[in-house]
Amino acid sequence: MSNEMFERGLAIRKDVLGAEFVEKSFAAADDFNMPMQELTTEYCWGWVWGREDLPRKTRSMLNLAMISALNRPHELKMHVKGALKNGVSRAEIREVFLQVAIYCGIPAGVDCFRIAREAFNEVDAQAKPAAGD
Amino acid sequence: MSNEMFERGLAIRKDVLGAEFVEKSFAAADDFNMPMQELTTEYCWGWVWGREDLPRKTRSMLNLAMISALNRPHELKMHVKGALKNGVSRAEIREVFLQVAIYCGIPAGVDCFRIAREAFNEVDAQAKPAAGD
Amino acid sequence: MSNEMFERGLAIRKDVLGAEFVEKSFAAADDFNMPMQELTTEYCWGWVWGREDLPRKTRSMLNLAMISALNRPHELKMHVKGALKNGVSRAEIREVFLQVAIYCGIPAGVDCFRIAREAFNEVDAQAKPAAGD
Amino acid sequence: MSNEMFERGLAIRKDVLGAEFVEKSFAAADDFNMPMQELTTEYCWGWVWGREDLPRKTRSMLNLAMISALNRPHELKMHVKGALKNGVSRAEIREVFLQVAIYCGIPAGVDCFRIAREAFNEVDAQAKPAAGD
Amino acid sequence: MSNEMFERGLAIRKDVLGAEFVEKSFAAADDFNMPMQELTTEYCWGWVWGREDLPRKTRSMLNLAMISALNRPHELKMHVKGALKNGVSRAEIREVFLQVAIYCGIPAGVDCFRIAREAFNEVDAQAKPAAGD
Amino acid sequence: MSNEMFERGLAIRKDVLGAEFVEKSFAAADDFNMPMQELTTEYCWGWVWGREDLPRKTRSMLNLAMISALNRPHELKMHVKGALKNGVSRAEIREVFLQVAIYCGIPAGVDCFRIAREAFNEVDAQAKPAAGD
Numbered sequence: 001m002s003n004e005m006f007e008r009g010l011a012i013r014k015d016v017l018g019a020e021f022v023e024k025s026f027a028a029a030d031d032f033n034m035p036m037q038e039l040t041t042e043y044c045w046g047w048v049w050g051r052e053d054l055p056r057k058t059r060s061m062l063n064l065a066m067i068s069a070l071n072r073p074h075e076l077k078m079h080v081k082g083a084l085k086n087g088v089s090r091a092e093i094r095e096v097f098l099q100v101a102i103y104c105g106i107p108a109g110v111d112c113f114r115i116a117r118e119a120f121n122e123v124d125a126q127a128k129p130a131a132g133d
Numbered sequence: 134m135s136n137e138m139f140e141r142g143l144a145i146r147k148d149v150l151g152a153e154f155v156e157k158s159f160a161a162a163d164d165f166n167m168p169m170q171e172l173t174t175e176y177c178w179g180w181v182w183g184r185e186d187l188p189r190k191t192r193s194m195l196n197l198a199m200i201s202a203l204n205r206p207h208e209l210k211m212h213v214k215g216a217l218k219n220g221v222s223r224a225e226i227r228e229v230f231l232q233v234a235i236y237c238g239i240p241a242g243v244d245c246f247r248i249a250r251e252a253f254n255e256v257d258a259q260a261k262p263a264a265g266d
Numbered sequence: 267m268s269n270e271m272f273e274r275g276l277a278i279r280k281d282v283l284g285a286e287f288v289e290k291s292f293a294a295a296d297d298f299n300m301p302m303q304e305l306t307t308e309y310c311w312g313w314v315w316g317r318e319d320l321p322r323k324t325r326s327m328l329n330l331a332m333i334s335a336l337n338r339p340h341e342l343k344m345h346v347k348g349a350l351k352n353g354v355s356r357a358e359i360r361e362v363f364l365q366v367a368i369y370c371g372i373p374a375g376v377d378c379f380r381i382a383r384e385a386f387n388e389v390d391a392q393a394k395p396a397a398g399d
Numbered sequence: 400m401s402n403e404m405f406e407r408g409l410a411i412r413k414d415v416l417g418a419e420f421v422e423k424s425f426a427a428a429d430d431f432n433m434p435m436q437e438l439t440t441e442y443c444w445g446w447v448w449g450r451e452d453l454p455r456k457t458r459s460m461l462n463l464a465m466i467s468a469l470n471r472p473h474e475l476k477m478h479v480k481g482a483l484k485n486g487v488s489r490a491e492i493r494e495v496f497l498q499v500a501i502y503c504g505i506p507a508g509v510d511c512f513r514i515a516r517e518a519f520n521e522v523d524a525q526a527k528p529a530a531g532d
Numbered sequence: 533m534s535n536e537m538f539e540r541g542l543a544i545r546k547d548v549l550g551a552e553f554v555e556k557s558f559a560a561a562d563d564f565n566m567p568m569q570e571l572t573t574e575y576c577w578g579w580v581w582g583r584e585d586l587p588r589k590t591r592s593m594l595n596l597a598m599i600s601a602l603n604r605p606h607e608l609k610m611h612v613k614g615a616l617k618n619g620v621s622r623a624e625i626r627e628v629f630l631q632v633a634i635y636c637g638i639p640a641g642v643d644c645f646r647i648a649r650e651a652f653n654e655v656d657a658q659a660k661p662a663a664g665d
Numbered sequence: 666m667s668n669e670m671f672e673r674g675l676a677i678r679k680d681v682l683g684a685e686f687v688e689k690s691f692a693a694a695d696d697f698n699m700p701m702q703e704l705t706t707e708y709c710w711g712w713v714w715g716r717e718d719l720p721r722k723t724r725s726m727l728n729l730a731m732i733s734a735l736n737r738p739h740e741l742k743m744h745v746k747g748a749l750k751n752g753v754s755r756a757e758i759r760e761v762f763l764q765v766a767i768y769c770g771i772p773a774g775v776d777c778f779r780i781a782r783e784a785f786n787e788v789d790a791q792a793k794p795a796a797g798d
Contacts (some may be wrong), residue, residue, distance in 0.1 A: 040638055236637045
């Protein structure tokens with residue numbers, strides 16, 4: 001395990017997905033899934049997200065397109081939230097998913113719009129101060 | 134068939150894929166595939182590429198990512214060439230395909246790099262003046 | 267947006283999926299997903315479903331086969347219900363899904379049969395008069 | 400291996416793909432791929448194609464839709480030829496592939512039309528009497 | 533229906549998935565899905581699992597890899613439990629899914645680890661004696 | 666880039682795919698695809714193939730199953746040859762691909778058997794001494 005790449009990945013992953021979420025993932029890891037946590041942090045967040053030839057905003061939009069095509073709803077919802085953190089606007093997310101509908105087919109597009117709506121609702125619920133605050 | 138949307142699509146399609154290529158496609162079309170030519174021109178190039186909320190350069194990068202995930206080598210090669218026309222640099226194409234390798238898997242990444250190389254070679258061969266010019 | 271194509275699509279979509287379902291979809295749409303509603307209605311339901319060279323019953327069976335292969339369970343359930351509306355019998359749906367099992371693999375087939383059962387149960391529950399009626 | 404199911408499958412397979420093609424496949428089989436020949440003949444052609452609840456013409460159209468979505472060009476070309484033998488017209492094949500373009504995405508549709516054209520050309524070349532006949 | 537192949541498949545299927553589960557599946561089957569139960573039992577469990585050239589433990593690991601790539605979570609969870617019955621250790625399941633993450637992409641890997649965890653939790657809950665036993 | 670992981674990956678990759686093939690790949694690499702060569706060597710061959718909890722023979726069989734499901738013929742052919750180097754027999758490859766036919770569908774199985782045949786033919790041609798030797 002390359003410490004430098006892992007540390008770089010951990011910092012980017014926390015920036016994009018939120019420190020609390022990432023810390024919980026590591027805290028919940030055991031012998032079974034710790035290597036997966038390490039792989040993801042080092043290679044995915046450290047190696048590829050750490051490359052500077054594309055801005056994070058662009059990488060987020062590419063992920064939305066790819067993960068839609070790959071048909072992975074859990075990961076897609078997480079990356080919709082990550083895209084908002086990386087400065088992709090809701091209108092830009094809409095444009096990515098309209099392009100998905102044309103290139104990956106209408107059923108893929110319909111699924112994306114439903115998942116994005118769920119992600120937006122969760123983000124909005126967290127942002128809203130509780131009554132009485 | 135909406136004439137305005139078709140005309141807008143035809144213009145964008147010629148810009149991105151080259152007027153000669155598009156004119157040949159229509160010239161070769163018959164009763165069997167003319168509706169596919171029309172659908173693609175109007176719906177894909179007119180409707181989604183004609184929307185102004187994302188720049189063409191971004192749409193090209195999204196297409197590279199999606200078509201890689203969809204595993205469609207003929208279309209991918211065509212869109213690598215289109216991406217170059219839309220101002221995506223070879224270094225940026227490399228970055229898209231490294232991200233494909235991580236998110237869609239190593240075999241997908243290997244295929245993309247081979248196809249991009251073929252596209253670059255064809256583009257370079259066309260750009261080179263014939264000996265004796 | 268071609269008004270004529272959109273109107274044709276809206277009528278077919280209501281016939282196949284039910285007017286109430288479609289009206290709710292439009293009523294719930296906002297700036298984010300309205301373009302997706304329009305795209306689906308015009309191109310999918312107006313352009314392709316509006317073509318007369320295949321009967322709706324055949325188009326429904328093709329959709330069951332394709333959407334099974336594409337692995338999109340939400341859309342599949344909706345199109346099982348739509349297929350029943352278009353005159354595909356439960357025995358014919360069974361045959362489509364047995365062919366899916368052979369050509370797309372056993373896990374795809376198992377998923378289809380489970381989703382079809384859920385769709386049938388929902389259709390049967392709606393058809394049953396409430397106790398006391 | 401159930402002899403009855405195998406024999407039923409062999410007869411249907413020869414009807415749809417041509418006796419010569421099927422006989423060559425068995426003649427070329429050895430220890431490595433004979434079990435695959437047997438599985439395909441019995442399970443695919445005997446078991447599912449032998450069921451009488453859908454006409455062969457419908458099963459051919461379903462196969463074109465599914466194999467397009469599955470992205471298997473060799474098998475798709477073979478089934479385009481089989482579909483013609485089962486009475487699917489070229490116009491009906493066009494309609495199936497336009498529906499593929501909408502539901503599986505434009506790149507899938509483009510690939511299908513190219514493969515269908517190759518299949519038609521091969522069928523037409525075989526049908527044409529040699530010069531001097 | 534070949535009785536011998538069906539009986540062999542039924543025995544293997546009960547060994548791997550549990551007799552109770554399989555009996556429930558048949559008891560719940562009706563005209564609609566009985567042919568799917570028969571197909572699965574005879575061809576999948578009888579024909580391929582009944583071949584002796586690979587041990588069941590290897591077939592289970594192959595299934596985990598393939599069903600992950602095919603993106604079929606219900607079937608994957610069932611086959612994680614089946615793999616444990618066939619002697620695949622949790623550490624070996626981890627290794628299969630790390631290989632999935634590299635070859636099918638990180639989102640596929642993440643999904644597999646989540647599904648495996650759910651399967652393990654269900655297996656552990658069943659194994660635990662109820663309080664007071 | 667972790668030197669140790671890269672060196673471990675380079676050694677394994679040469680063992681499985683042949684030193685000459687790997688050296689040619691690096692010799693042909695330029696700014697465009699060198700990062701992909703490095704990623705594949707370190708992450709795929711070093712990180713996952715270097716883990717000792719599964720024997721290489723098992724990892725090869727898993728790859729055949731996954732890459733078949735992923736529908737990547739170039740990579741599949743290379744991994745058929747690699748599997749032979751890792752001690753997977755032709756009979757075992759046959760068994761993997763029969764299981765692919767059942768779980769991923771008949772068209773996937775047919776493609777695998779064709780690609781395996783091509784790989785075997787190439788391996789046999791290389792093994793045969795030239796006439797006159």
